[in-house]
Amino acid sequence: MASQPPPPAPIVNPDIKYTQIFINNEWVNSASGKTFPTINPTNGKKICDVQEGDKADVDKAVAAAKAAIQHGSPWRSMDASQRGRLLNKLADLIERDHVYLASLETLDNGKPYRESFNVDVNAAMVTLRYYAGWTDKVTGKTIPIDGTFFCYTRHEPVGVCGQIIPWNFPLNMMSWKIAPALACGNTVVVKPAEQTPLTALYLASLAKEAGFPPGVLNVVPGYGPTAGAAITNHQDVRKVAFTGSTEVLDMAVEFAHMALFYNMGQVCTAGSRTFVQEDIYDEFVKKATARAKAKTVGDPFDVTIESGPQVNEEQFDKILGMIESGKQEGAKLECGGARLGNEGYFIQPTVFSNVTDNMRIAKEEIFGPVQQIIKFKDMEEVIARANDTPYGLAAACFTENLDTALTFTSRVEAGTVWVNFYHFVSPAAPFGGFKMSGVGREMGEYGLSQYSEVKNVIIKTQTKL
Amino acid sequence: MAAPPPPITSPEVKFTQIFINNEWVNSASGKTFPTINPTNGKKICDVQEGDKDDVDKAVAAAKAAFKHGSPWRSMDATKRAALLNKLADLVERDRVYLASLETLDNGKPYTAAYAGDISGVIGALRYYAGWTDKMTGKTIPVDGPFFAYTRHEPVGVCGQIIPWNFPAALVAMKIAPALACCNTVVLKPAEQTPLTALYLASLVKEAGFPPGVVNVVPGYGPTAGAAITNHPDIRKVSFTGSTEVGKLIMEGAAKSNLKRVTLELGGKSPLVVFKDANLDEVVEWAHQAVFYNMGQVCTAGSRTFVHEDIYDEFVKKAVARAQKRVIGDPFELKNDSGPQVDNDQFEKILELIESGKKEGAKLECGGARLGDEGYFIQPTVFSNVTDNMRIAKEEIFGPVQQIIKFKDMEEVIARANDTEYGLAAACFTNDIDTALTFTSRVEAGTVWVNAYHKSSVSAPFGGFKMSGIGREMGEYGLAQYTEIKTVMMKTSQKL
Numbered sequence: 001m002a003s004q005p006p007p008p009a010p011i012v013n014p015d016i017k018y019t020q021i022f023i024n025n026e027w028v029n030s031a032s033g034k035t036f037p038t039i040n041p042t043n044g045k046k047i048c049d050v051q052e053g054d055k056a057d058v059d060k061a062v063a064a065a066k067a068a069i070q071h072g073s074p075w076r077s078m079d080a081s082q083r084g085r086l087l088n089k090l091a092d093l094i095e096r097d098h099v100y101l102a103s104l105e106t107l108d109n110g111k112p113y114r115e116s117f118n119v120d121v122n123a124a125m126v127t128l129r130y131y132a133g134w135t136d137k138v139t140g141k142t143i144p145i146d147g148t149f150f151c152y153t154r155h156e157p158v159g160v161c162g163q164i165i166p167w168n169f170p171l172n173m174m175s176w177k178i179a180p181a182l183a184c185g186n187t188v189v190v191k192p193a194e195q196t197p198l199t200a201l202y203l204a205s206l207a208k209e210a211g212f213p214p215g216v217l218n219v220v221p222g223y224g225p226t227a228g229a230a231i232t233n234h235q236d237v238r239k240v241a242f243t244g245s246t247e248v249l250d251m252a253v254e255f256a257h258m259a260l261f262y263n264m265g266q267v268c269t270a271g272s273r274t275f276v277q278e279d280i281y282d283e284f285v286k287k288a289t290a291r292a293k294a295k296t297v298g299d300p301f302d303v304t305i306e307s308g309p310q311v312n313e314e315q316f317d318k319i320l321g322m323i324e325s326g327k328q329e330g331a332k333l334e335c336g337g338a339r340l341g342n343e344g345y346f347i348q349p350t351v352f353s354n355v356t357d358n359m360r361i362a363k364e365e366i367f368g369p370v371q372q373i374i375k376f377k378d379m380e381e382v383i384a385r386a387n388d389t390p391y392g393l394a395a396a397c398f399t400e401n402l403d404t405a406l407t408f409t410s411r412v413e414a415g416t417v418w419v420n421f422y423h424f425v426s427p428a429a430p431f432g433g434f435k436m437s438g439v440g441r442e443m444g445e446y447g448l449s450q451y452s453e454v455k456n457v458i459i460k461t462q463t464k465l
Numbered sequence: 466m467a468a469p470p471p472p473i474t475s476p477e478v479k480f481t482q483i484f485i486n487n488e489w490v491n492s493a494s495g496k497t498f499p500t501i502n503p504t505n506g507k508k509i510c511d512v513q514e515g516d517k518d519d520v521d522k523a524v525a526a527a528k529a530a531f532k533h534g535s536p537w538r539s540m541d542a543t544k545r546a547a548l549l550n551k552l553a554d555l556v557e558r559d560r561v562y563l564a565s566l567e568t569l570d571n572g573k574p575y576t577a578a579y580a581g582d583i584s585g586v587i588g589a590l591r592y593y594a595g596w597t598d599k600m601t602g603k604t605i606p607v608d609g610p611f612f613a614y615t616r617h618e619p620v621g622v623c624g625q626i627i628p629w630n631f632p633a634a635l636v637a638m639k640i641a642p643a644l645a646c647c648n649t650v651v652l653k654p655a656e657q658t659p660l661t662a663l664y665l666a667s668l669v670k671e672a673g674f675p676p677g678v679v680n681v682v683p684g685y686g687p688t689a690g691a692a693i694t695n696h697p698d699i700r701k702v703s704f705t706g707s708t709e710v711g712k713l714i715m716e717g718a719a720k721s722n723l724k725r726v727t728l729e730l731g732g733k734s735p736l737v738v739f740k741d742a743n744l745d746e747v748v749e750w751a752h753q754a755v756f757y758n759m760g761q762v763c764t765a766g767s768r769t770f771v772h773e774d775i776y777d778e779f780v781k782k783a784v785a786r787a788q789k790r791v792i793g794d795p796f797e798l799k800n801d802s803g804p805q806v807d808n809d810q811f812e813k814i815l816e817l818i819e820s821g822k823k824e825g826a827k828l829e830c831g832g833a834r835l836g837d838e839g840y841f842i843q844p845t846v847f848s849n850v851t852d853n854m855r856i857a858k859e860e861i862f863g864p865v866q867q868i869i870k871f872k873d874m875e876e877v878i879a880r881a882n883d884t885e886y887g888l889a890a891a892c893f894t895n896d897i898d899t900a901l902t903f904t905s906r907v908e909a910g911t912v913w914v915n916a917y918h919k920s921s922v923s924a925p926f927g928g929f930k931m932s933g934i935g936r937e938m939g940e941y942g943l944a945q946y947t948e949i950k951t952v953m954m955k956t957s958q959k960l
Contacts, residue, residue, distance in 0.1 A: 129546075133599065
């Protein structure tokens with residue numbers, strides 16, 4: 001989040017090239033003939049119609065993915081290093097189309113173009129390149145077991161992987177899913193979020209251009225209860241990976257601000273409970289409020305603004321509802337607290353102080369630009385309160401003291417813990433949640449195990465080898 | 466394999482100086498040495514001859530480039546990867562030129578240089594580019610209130626001494642892991658074949674590596690090579706070449722500053738044909754095992770053990786195959802072999818052939834020079850070779866095949882292992898248990914079953930016994946260029 005040079009100018013009306021279902025490297029209409037609209041959240045208007053996939057389309061996609069992973073198929077027979085070349089080639093094509101993809105993402109999701117360009121599309125490239133490097137390094141072991149045997153393990157692909165992508169980082173999350181899956185030799189059926197299907201479909205066209213054989217990557221846009229359920233329930237899908245919500249003193253102020261307000265608060269790891277030690281509490285609240293008031297919100301294609309709208313009306317309504325509960329339950333509204341403007345889904349940056357642990361805004365995931373500032377006294381107390389939640393995705397502490405940092409990081413129940421930072425993730429480091437924030441780790445070497453089936457082979461021999 | 470694009474038969478030699486800090490400079494002494502075309506014994510050009518003073522300058526540059534806070538040391542691992550991949554892209558761009566230059570300087574067939582050597586350069590660079598951001602340490606639950614972890618740090622300035630048999634490929638196989646681990650390098654190519662190393666240095670600069678990260682000092686072993694071996698600021702030396710010189714390097718490394726040593730040395734590798742093997746296929750594999758690259762391969766299958774039941778048949782077919790091998794101008798696509806690399810090798814091989822004749826082996830074909838210009842030798846096959854003959858014990862490094870009779874597994878394993886070498890081995894059989902037994906018992910760093918000479922940048926390579934120390938390539942190869950640091954932080958309570 002260091003300051004970046006300004007990105008090249010966006011394409012504010014990007015041409016929508018792909019709106020169909022992508023199976024076997026071909027574009028096809030839905031079996032039912034139905035389509036659904038994708039909406040521009042800056043004005044609530046339809047961008048275009050997209051083919052709506054359902055069970056019949058998922059069945060076709062899975063059949064294609066299954067054929068593509070049969071022993072003897074081009075994909076199954078391909079050298080691992082060649083899989084790596086294809087992933088790198090795909091990253092190169094994303095780089096070539098960087099401006100277009102970032103513009104398309106901003107159009108469909110509403111996030112500032114500056115972020116799409118510098119963060120989202122960039123992250124897709126680095127993730128693909130990272131996993132391109134792993135393809136020929138996925139090794140098993142030979143194991144000296146008792147008796148007259150030759151024993152070893154193979155790390156094999158799982159098979160057809162169903163991947164359901166969220167709307168908050170559409171292109172980025174799609175690359176997080178397909179990169180390790182393809183690196184390990186699997187084939188995939190991807191369902192992008194219905195709110196944001198466009199960059200996923202464009203990425204599919206690049207996968208074809210890069211040279212992935214037909215059936216390796218398939219994309220079925222549609223809704224969760226139909227297309228998503230069809231993937232989850234399919235007999236021939238061997239693995240399902242899902243990202244989404246379950247049935248939610250000058251440097252610290254800035255990091256705490258970014259921790260909450262980045263991506264309009266629509267981040268699974270948003271730092272949405274800001275615990276501040278009582279000695280510096282009032283000062284912190286004053287500065288945090290001033291910072292929130294200074295936040296610029298507007299047209300996401302304007303490279304000078306920091307935030308765009310929320311992604312859709314449903315989120316917009318939910319966030320405003322949570323803000324009302326904060327007012328009603330007695331939190332002090334320091335700034336914001338209402339809609340911004342009268343078109344699209346823009347919400348004013350909102351700060352609550354004097355928040356207590358039992359309030360809804362302190363317990364439920366808001367997924368919007370609403371910061372909760374909470375007072376605490378000492379380490380033991382704040383660790384207990386930090387851990388008093390069924391969630392466990394991320395945490396952070398801000399301190400100069402070595403022992404404080406080491407104690408906090410070891411005791412807090414979270415999959416990623418930052419010290420004097422926030423929101424930094426790397427494709428090289430594992431990411432995932434404790435408790436009800438998730439199951440398993442993605443990214444890094446750890447991410448490979450999600451997409452590998454370990455086979456143990458034991459061969460009888462006549463003598464001890 | 467598809468035919469390669471036509472070679473440049475008179476490639477322009479663009480770089481003949483010493484490469485330090487991304488600049489081309491003359492030798493401190495003003496001396497130069499000639500590099501020779503082995504197809505005709507004539508000089509190609511003169512190259513600046515580096516010695517101790519030049520090595521000192523190169524090491525100083527590499528040391529500065531390695532300091533904490535330097536551009537190289539501060540670079541993200543992913544950026545190092547981008548530079549290695551960019552270098553591979555440039556090699557791909559100039560593939561025809563590099564292969565032609567390699568053929569001009571070394572004499573190997575252009576078809577092999579294009580499809581094998583330069584392909585190997587690209588593969589090694591891209592493979593290690595993928596490792597840069599994946600070299601992780603561990604956090605370790607030690608007893609007591611401590612936070613303990615390991616860091617995988619670079620070693621420092623690495624000296625790398627390259628042989629003449631696969632000049633460009635070995636430059637890449639040495640610099641790729643070294644640079645992936647964030648070391649800096651001072652490299653001495655073989656005096657017989659300096660040209661592709663110097664051209665690769667120009668591509669290193671073009672790719673964007675900071676000055677001082679890669680330095681190339683052409684010169685001779687006893688001068689420039691010794692200066693590298695003995696230098697107090699070089700923390701590691703990696704050498705590929707003869708066992709004899711390998712011993713000198715290890716000695717010099719120990720006596721100077723205990724610099725870390727990796728050695729890839731010679732071999733006298735056994736290739737064992739069991740009686741159930743597919744005879745025609747095996748004859749071809751055994752032929753390539755010893756005649757590939759004019760026999761100038763450390764892993765050459767130079768002791769061909771054949772089961773007595775199929776021995777006579779094997780010899781007949783092996784001889785017919787050797788007689789079909791086409792030797793000539795390496796730029797002509799139809800030729801299987803070119804000349805040996807220089808006069809020293811040429812004479813050594815002919816002398817060993819004479820010893821075979823004198824010690825009683827049966828000369829089946831070849832056994833003498835081919836033509837009267839350059840260093841060409843006829844493909845030579847000896848049968849009825851016994852273990853005590855010089856041709857069965859010493860590394861020939863030429864186009865000479867020794868076919869030896871054996872009776873059973875226990876005996877052939879004992880005879881295969883009865884050598885101070887241990888680089889490679891192979892067995893040819895269709896029986897699972899035979900294959901598993903042989904591969905587990907033979908003392909060699911790489912063992913093939915029903916194949917030969919297959920190497921992969923992903924798999925470790927190196928020798929048992931006096932064939933070398935350490936493993937290069939694969940994940941294992943990273944350890945050669947890594948210094949492990951353990952950190953333990955005291956904490957106020959158990960974490």
